[in-house]
Amino acid sequence: MSISRRLAFLLAGFLWVAGVQAADDGSDTAIWGKVKTLLVGDRPVIDDTAGSVIELEAPVRAEDAAVVPLAVRTKQQPGGVHVSKVHLVIDENPSPIGGTFTFSPIAGRADIETRVRIEAYSWVRALAETSDGKVYMARRYVKASGGCSAPAGKDQEEAMARLGKMKLKLDDDAVAGQPSAAQLMISHPNSSGLAMDQLTRLYVPPHFVRRVEVSYAGEPVMTADVDFSISENPNFRFWFVPKGEGELKAVIVDSKDLKFESAVAIRPGMKGGS
Amino acid sequence: MLTMLTVECKSASAVAGRLWRSMMGGLIALTVSASMAAETLPMKELAPGVFVFNGVTAEQDAHNRGAISNLGFVVGSRCVAVIDTGGSPAVGAALRETVRQKTALPVCYVINTHVHPDHLLGNQAFVADKPEFVGHAKLPAALAARGRNYIASAERLMGEAGRGLELVAPTRTVSGEDTLDLGGRVLRLRAWPTAHTDNDLTVLDETSGTLFAGDLLFVGHMPVVDGKLLGWIKVNAQLAALDVKRVVSGHGDAGPAWRDAFAKQGNYLQALADQTRAAIKAGRKLAQAADEVARDQVGDWELADLFHKRNVTAAYAELEWED
Ligand SMILES: [Zn+2]
16 A cells, blocks of 8 residues: 555545544433434534534532533524524433423523533533524533532422422513523422332332423513423523513423412513512 | 551451461462451540541542541440441441440441431441431431432442442431430430431430531531531531530541530531622622632631532522522
8 A cells, every 4th residue: 555545544534533423522422322313303413612503501510419500502693593492411310301491582592591410420411403403512521529419409398398489580670672681490399209219118209390481471482391300499590582561471380280480570671570 | 547447457357367378278368358357447435435436538439438427336234326337338347347346235226317428328237237227307318319329429439349339228217306225325316407418317425425416517527518508507506505525526526626616617607608698699690609609718628629619509509599
């Protein structure tokens, strides 16, 4: 084999590797392969390492395995293309798909912040589906915390005692036509339940928030399908674009079909609260 | 403690080794040495019949095998109560061997001060003694919720010492107060409202006036909030005012200055609460607060890198529900 032919062969090999293996950092886990198919079928997932469409903020280490803050930020795309859906995936959790968030145009931004439980050292992924049918992914590797931190609730009794208590409030004064951030807090054990085991003989059925629907002046803003990967007392920060006076309303449905709601009157220029 | 463990282990197995070698040859001696059957823990006798082992201040790893918390036992005229069993079966076995060397009386109670793995993963070493395993009424649920995760992380953290774990749940639980009679010696148990965890149990040996506080008191080792910060602040004040002679903390050695240790811990917890509240009021988000809050309180606490941000995170998630 001549040197040039050998070089071409090596180069082809290199390109083949670079082309197929988008990530050589161990992020192509077997779980991810399955979850990907479940979420987006055979559509290619674009590894958005530059953050041109979606970015994920996550701590390097889960300080408290039960409460790990995540922030997903999306970018406006040219030509009216927008992010319509965001999925959160935590590879190593018992239920890896932590949530699917669907945004309407009056959300203004398809950004979401929440807190999740992280079971072990895990890849955490945020996927953005755009209105032109593409799928982008941001990912972070999160190290588990030390030995005495577990992704369980701290005080289930207290969470149950104020079950369904909600807070819905704006970060800042609402400005007409400008995306405004709002925070939704729900007091709920959000528990995966306890399987009957030899050890404790306790059985507690799962009890978690499964759906969140936010509307403004009667129009949908954001809906979330979530499960017990979200921390005890689920917490979401999302965006909406205030126009005139209207009610910002959140309706929650949990796994026992209990329904809770909270609303706040929005008057642009006035700070909302609950 | 590590050196001691290793040294005692070596000397014990050397004796066993000599015996075996004379009978069966070198190969079997190696097996005996690997099983470390006669390993013990260095324990201080704080008062007649009250023995305490002080764990090293560290996160559990393959080297310390989870011997990172304080363990104790109290000897009555009828039987023995063990208070916490350490972070692995190996440490539990060494504790059991230590009990065996101090007294021939049976172990009738194994008390766990709370759910954390460094306090109860040694339980299985005592199963053959058929004691009552005693814990807070909320311990079974906490164990059921967290046990699987503790087992999964034990091998990652401790390697070999983290394998073959079996969780042992309480056979007797305490809500409010309870007493255990060891024969001429009564232990008073008290189950506390949510503080360090939601299943903290203290043990008072009335005879010597020794209170085993579990992780309701940290000395040197930064306190870890895994229950309810405001609850712990209250419990801390109650414990500091108790009329007892000495207090065995969950980590570190309080010595005679145990009231100062509660005061120091109380100051940290209160500052954590005050400054986290202020951050929430100022609109700082959780991730920002974890990086910023109460950095001035880290002071000379050990393992602050592992636990301070975690404490702020837990405090934030708790306190944002105020008002
Ligand atoms: Zn503890």
